Amino acid sequence: MIRQLFQYKGGVKLPEHKQQSTRLPIQKAALPQRLTLPLQQHIGTPSTPIVEVGDSVLKGQMIAKAASLISAPVHAPTSGRVIEIGEYAIPHPSGLKAPCIVIETDGNDAWCDHRKPVGDCHDYSPDQIRDYIRNAGVVGLGGAGFPSFLKLTLGNDRVVETLILNGAECEPYITCDDILMRERPLEIIKGLMIMKHALVAKNCVIGIEDNKPEAAAALRGAIKELAVEVEVIEVPTRYPTGGEKQLIKILTGKEIPPKALPIEKRVVVHNVGTAAAVYRAICLGEPLISRITTVTGALKKPANYEIPFGISAAELLAQAGVEESSVERIIHGGPMMGFSLNSVEIPLIKTSNCLLVTDKKTVPLLDKQQAHACIRCGSCADVCPINLLPQQLYWHSRAKDFDKVQDYNLFDCIECGCCDYVCPSQIPLVQYFRFAKTSIWQAEQEKKQAELAKERHQFRQLRIEREKAEKKARHKAKAAKVAANNSENSDKKQAIEDAMARVKAKKQQAAEASPEKPESGGNT
Amino acid sequence: MLTAIIILTLLATVFGLILGYAAIRFKVEGDPIVDQIDNVLPQTQCGQCSYPGCRPYAEAIASGEANINQCPPGGEATMLALADLLGVDPQPLGTEHEAEPEATVAFIIEDTCIGCTLCIQACPVDAILGAAKQMHTVIESECTGCELCIPPCPVDCIVMQPVKQTAQNWKWPYPIHTLEARK
Ligand code: SF4
Ligand code: SF4
Ligand code: SF4
Ligand code: SF4
Numbered sequence: 001m002i003r004q005l006f007q008y009k010g011g012v013k014l015p016e017h018k019q020q021s022t023r024l025p026i027q028k029a030a031l032p033q034r035l036t037l038p039l040q041q042h043i044g045t046p047s048t049p050i051v052e053v054g055d056s057v058l059k060g061q062m063i064a065k066a067a068s069l070i071s072a073p074v075h076a077p078t079s080g081r082v083i084e085i086g087e088y089a090i091p092h093p094s095g096l097k098a099p100c101i102v103i104e105t106d107g108n109d110a111w112c113d114h115r116k117p118v119g120d121c122h123d124y125s126p127d128q129i130r131d132y133i134r135n136a137g138v139v140g141l142g143g144a145g146f147p148s149f150l151k152l153t154l155g156n157d158r159v160v161e162t163l164i165l166n167g168a169e170c171e172p173y174i175t176c177d178d179i180l181m182r183e184r185p186l187e188i189i190k191g192l193m194i195m196k197h198a199l200v201a202k203n204c205v206i207g208i209e210d211n212k213p214e215a216a217a218a219l220r221g222a223i224k225e226l227a228v229e230v231e232v233i234e235v236p237t238r239y240p241t242g243g244e245k246q247l248i249k250i251l252t253g254k255e256i257p258p259k260a261l262p263i264e265k266r267v268v269v270h271n272v273g274t275a276a277a278v279y280r281a282i283c284l285g286e287p288l289i290s291r292i293t294t295v296t297g298a299l300k301k302p303a304n305y306e307i308p309f310g311i312s313a314a315e316l317l318a319q320a321g322v323e324e325s326s327v328e329r330i331i332h333g334g335p336m337m338g339f340s341l342n343s344v345e346i347p348l349i350k351t352s353n354c355l356l357v358t359d360k361k362t363v364p365l366l367d368k369q370q371a372h373a374c375i376r377c378g379s380c381a382d383v384c385p386i387n388l389l390p391q392q393l394y395w396h397s398r399a400k401d402f403d404k405v406q407d408y409n410l411f412d413c414i415e416c417g418c419c420d421y422v423c424p425s426q427i428p429l430v431q432y433f434r435f436a437k438t439s440i441w442q443a444e445q446e447k448k449q450a451e452l453a454k455e456r457h458q459f460r461q462l463r464i465e466r467e468k469a470e471k472k473a474r475h476k477a478k479a480a481k482v483a484a485n486n487s488e489n490s491d492k493k494q495a496i497e498d499a500m501a502r503v504k505a506k507k508q509q510a511a512e513a514s515p516e517k518p519e520s521g522g523n524t
Numbered sequence: 525m526l527t528a529i530i531i532l533t534l535l536a537t538v539f540g541l542i543l544g545y546a547a548i549r550f551k552v553e554g555d556p557i558v559d560q561i562d563n564v565l566p567q568t569q570c571g572q573c574s575y576p577g578c579r580p581y582a583e584a585i586a587s588g589e590a591n592i593n594q595c596p597p598g599g600e601a602t603m604l605a606l607a608d609l610l611g612v613d614p615q616p617l618g619t620e621h622e623a624e625p626e627a628t629v630a631f632i633i634e635d636t637c638i639g640c641t642l643c644i645q646a647c648p649v650d651a652i653l654g655a656a657k658q659m660h661t662v663i664e665s666e667c668t669g670c671e672l673c674i675p676p677c678p679v680d681c682i683v684m685q686p687v688k689q690t691a692q693n694w695k696w697p698y699p700i701h702t703l704e705a706r707k
Contacts, residue, residue, distance in 0.1 A: 040691075090691065092691045092694075093696065094689070094691055094694040096689055096690060096691050096694060098690065098691055370701060371701045428699050428701060431696065431699040432699055434696040435695070435696045435697065435698050435699060437696075438694070438695040438696045439695055439696075441695075442693060442695050443601075445693060446566070446627075449567075449668075450565075450566055450567035451567070452666070453567040453568065453569065453649050453666075453668045454562070454567045454578070456649040456650055456651070456666060457567065457569050457577065457578075457648050457649050459650070460648065460649060460650050463650075
């Protein structure tokens with residue numbers, strides 16, 4: 001059956017630069033002496049450490065547990081000792097520090113012994129499978145790192161018609177999914193079958209850009225070998241086909257409205273790398289402790305490296321033969337959606353799909369230091385895959401008019417960078433959009449903070465009122481008591497006076513009677 | 525059966541009318557404009573506007589007694605939001621006011637603190653913890669940065685520190701580039 005493919009609006013054709021990192025097979029990165037594991041390597045709440053400094057840990061042992069529903073645990077990538085829990089720079093555009101667990105590796109790479117591989121996933125209920133995946137710390141390896149078990153959960157009365165595996169990998173330079181599909185297709189297909197079971201999905205489709213024929217062939221071979229029903233579909237190479245909603249549109253023709261989730265249209269998309277991680281979690285009992293990362297650009301040995309999480313970018317770049325003198329910038333992620341690193345002393349994490357080294361000669365980058373005024377050419381709107389009006393967004397972001405910019409659906413922008421790429425005036429459009437988005441988030445945060453302060457202030461005023469009232473009441477009570485005391489005292493006084501009066505009276509009586517006495521006595 | 529339905533319907537109507545009447549008769553007279561103004565203010569409760577807190581300032585604005593440019597913690601954004609809300613022209617901030625004031629929180633140098641509790645009494649949002657003769661601490665997430673606790677401290681052990689930047693509250697900078705005219 002030839003499937004009808006659809007096309008989303010917009011997008012751009014980009015130079016691919018993918019060959020250089022696919023010449024070599026997957027390289028195993030040498031185990032470094034230290035691994036620095038951020039507690040947050042995923043979208044959601046940072047995990048909570050469950051080890052202490054000085055503890056010995058084994059490979060695969062959980063060292064931090066999920067802190068909430070939207071969170072993921074972290075496991076030790078190798079055996080060793082926890083030497084510190086502290087703040088280290090993380091791979092983030094801000095270059096800021098965040099809490100990390102630091103492990104000194106012992107070189108034994110000894111596995112912990114409570115691995116429980118599941119033989120056939122069909123012996124387990126979808127719920128049990130989800131729990132396994134959750135405890136294995138599996139997150140989406142395609143980009144954002146959203147905890148995977150959540151995307152394997154059906155809402156009430158929801159049916160999944162199509163489970164899509166995303167092997168499009170549309171961003172230039174990145175080839176970690178390509179190489180994984182070529183070398184480990186069985187893992188991917190087995191993982192896909194587990195996901196299918198968890199979601200009770202009807203069909204499975206794998207979407208691959210047509211610039212990866214080897215990967216498609218390898219997957220087809222694996223599907224044949226396992227005798228399962230999965231369709232591999234080659235889609236035209238165009239950026240950003242790997243975007244979730246774009247791929248859904250191409251493969252199914254369905255449009256996912258802004259803010260809606262694909263599952264509302266009975267579709268779920270997972271990355272091919274995530275499928276392999278699910279296979280390892282379920283069939284081998286291996287939590288997510290490593291991934292494939294593309295290291296490419298101006299290097300001696302560009303390739304895909306299988307890295308333990310926590311390895312520093314500096315270490316990996318050294319293994320890939322970086323020539324420091326020629327380095328201009330190091331980008332975490334791809335050239336379109338990634339960000340420059342301020343320092344290479346950062347650990348690589350679950351979402352680190354690529355390190356791109358640029359120099360001025362071989363990898364020129366759009367460096368937007370000099371922009372011209374917008375000429376309202378409209379090219380940006382033509383290429384926007386979300387149908388936004390980047391020029392308007394730019395205008396209002398620049399003016400910091402955050403209400404207007406939201407009227408133009410700023411938050412639907414996926415920051416793909418297409419508009420930026422085509423803008424003849426070299427305006428750094430995405431930078432403006434990121435600035436606007438994070439400013440709005442910050443303002444919302446401040447608003448919440450203000451609400452809280454208001455409540456606390458009102459509460460304090462009430463408390464002071466109450467305390468005043470209580471004090472008053474206490475004073476009153478005291479005054480009453482004093483008064484009561486006084487009256488009691490006067491009673492006593494009265495009693496004393498009475499007593500004294502009685503005594504006096506008696507004395508007087510006695511005095512009146514006594515003169516007779518001597519007399520009588522004298523008489524006798 | 526029919527009687528039951530009729531009786532219930534009648535009862536429903538009667539109670540409905542009573543409720544409707546009560547809603548009109550006993551309407552609580554709130555002041556929505558003061559609430560709206562108060563919602564725009566930063567709730568720092570610092571008193572720099574010369575009113576004892578944000579709500580009194582909101583009341584003063586509503587009554588036309590105060591200008592909309594008297595809140596330093598709010599900066600330009602608050603002034604513009606007030607202008608927008610009230611439909612008046614923006615008023616320039618005083619020169620001593622920053623357009624985007626830096627957010628700070630109080631920090632007590634605990635070694636120096638003598639536990640006099642004076643700061644607790646000054647804090648408008650009860651963000652300071654401690655008991656008499658024990659060292660005191662500021663709950664960072666609750667502190668509004670109003671600085672009201674600083675003057676009362678007899679040993680000057682409270683300092684203001686910028687709010688800690690994390691990956692969560694970090695903001696992308698405003699793009700810096702030159703804007704060249706086309707030739
Ligand atoms: S592409 Fe650039 S110059 Fe053209 S309309 Fe968009 S922002 Fe303006
Ligand atoms: S970055 Fe945003 S506005 Fe620009 S093309 Fe992509 S989705 Fe559209
Ligand atoms: S200056 Fe601003 S933050 Fe401070 S009390 Fe007045 S309105 Fe509130
Ligand atoms: S006012 Fe100063 S010394 Fe007194 S309790 Fe507060 S911080 Fe401590």
